[in-house]
Amino acid sequence: MLTWFKAEEAAGRLGDEIGSDYPFAETQQEAQFVITPQGVNTHAGDQVFKLASADRNWTVTLGSTFLTLDTVKYGDHQDFIRRLGIVFDALLATAPIPELARLGYRYTNRIADTEDLARLGDFFQAGILGTIADDDPSTLVHSASESVYDEDGGFLLVRTALLRANTSIDPGLAPVETESWVLDLDAYVESALPPLEARALAKTQANRARRRFRRLITDDFKERYR
16 A cells, blocks of 8 residues: 555544454564575664454554454454455545555455364365375475466465464464464555545455355365355
């Protein structure tokens, strides 16, 4: 997202607008990782400002170049888009944003239960599982795949990974203390978008990720997680 404001000032104004729904405020420092022949170097990045709901299930994060809404208790995409619209409109009311450079809808699923991990072949189409569909997962240290699809003017990034305990494939996805398998769908558009056009596209991106997810799961998955 392209912005013409100071994030700290915008975060304060945004908090005034949505503070009743997101009463807990926190400031964090981004970390930048640079890979060199000598190893991985870490540098302090920009500050980011977080507003969390009272139950901590929903978090709004504002940086100098982005706005995100995250939830750990996903209900359905209609509710998510409604909440995102409220947050986005509140930001537009408090900060001048001429255009957006990227709009994305990311849907991450993680399975960590031991019995469910043993049934990945029952829950998902074989094409998304790769070698896990044929091999014994207990012999794998790490397995990951990534594909990008061009769909109707937008893109869909599909990533999967079998992870050992306390590991992750993304800084935004906190590791867990047990082995897990992750299916990460990121539907996005990268082009100069006026705010109102981006607002309308949010539902399209959500539907794109949702349609792909439904093509990847089986009836056993629906029965297990209904």
